[in-house]
Amino acid sequence: MTVTEDLLPFRDPGFRSDPYPYYARLREEHPVYKHPLGLYVVSRYEDVARLIRNPTLSVQQLDFGVADPIHHTMLGKDAPDHTRLRRITNRWFTPKAVEEWSKVMRASVEAVLDEVEKGDGTLDAADGLALKCTFDSICHIFGIEPTDMLAVQRKTYEIGLSLGPGGDDEEAKGTAEALEWFAGHIRRLLADKRANPGEGMIDAFIAAQDEGRMTEDEVIYTIFLFFAVGHLDVKHLINHGIWLMTQRPDLFAVYRDDPEARPGIINEILRIDTPESMVVRLTTQDTVIGDTTVPAGEVLALLIASANRDPAVFADPDTFDHTRPVAAGQHLAFGSGMHGCAGQVLARAEADVVFTALVHRFSGVELAGEPAYAHTEFLRTVTHLPVRFR
């Protein structure tokens, strides 16, 4: 079948602000859609869930363009290098470790809310709470002072801009410059760490490098990766949760009064507005997806945000319902399989720390202005979320 119309206009502002109707049409009419840019787009839950675990699909052989240094991280490596890097980093994100990091997060959140209470109750929750507190936490895990927060956020965003399909030359230049900025920033941090050793994750990476378990580039870009994911997606989870509470006062009350409902609420926030909407893989052999056989060497875009709204798995998928049965299907916001999110325990804990602190301290939250967004083709981004707590 030939489709000339672009059913997934990645660069269209309308698509970026509300991609869900586009996803719905793909799921119904073209579940394996050959995009004009050449990649195969997969949108149904069943296909995405199966492919995301498929061990024959490669990330190592993908062409990241100017973002090639990401191949020095676990995001861009297949086994066995992927396994080696995951084993070095996993121990920093176990539930036991996360209990410690949650204390840091809680202290950061309470300090922000103390100031809000002293003031007029208003706050831009995007930078002032979601970014600040997740950034404080990841810097604590690293074992460094939380400096250069806004630069880290801006440079991460610039790298993300050209990672999606169909970026232009100017965005590619921005990505290259931002990666260079990170490499310089991280080299300075590493030099400082070598002079003043501590017990953070960066110290562990330095030890791994000295023992020959990580290369210098792997150390540098793995630190970049955790700077990025330490705030990027989890910030959206927190922002979206707070926004939902401004729209649904009942949710604020449920979160406060029913601790058992909290994990379900966090899962539903992740499902209904999945922060990272797709992952990309390369086929290494003929890969059968429904009626389509994709040959080796093709790029697959797995639309996890579409899978999470698939009515075949989630009844009434566009409606927020934190009481939906888990047995029907688990959302794929954290991916699944060997590249599944290493920090998902931390992300859930950080969101819970924020929401719990809010509902215990205040009686409600409302918008104090219009939220602003900078969605990219694969990342949901709230840039401003002015709110007032009562």
Added chain:
Amino acid sequence: MKIEVDLGKCQDHGQCVYAAPDLFALDDDGRLTLRQQTAGVYTADVDDTNAEELHEAAEVCPLQAITVHE
């Protein structure tokens, strides 16, 4: 010692396979091979010689689906 693997919680991240390759494996679809035996909670007696690996697997499981009983 005894292990329990809650396959309802498990999302096949495979981190247990890296930690304890003698005890866990993924099939060609990338799913935990234990799923071929049960869909609920898998339980088994495990030799104490695997204790260290098993504890690492339980610790790193992102879904905390593995429980070890001494």
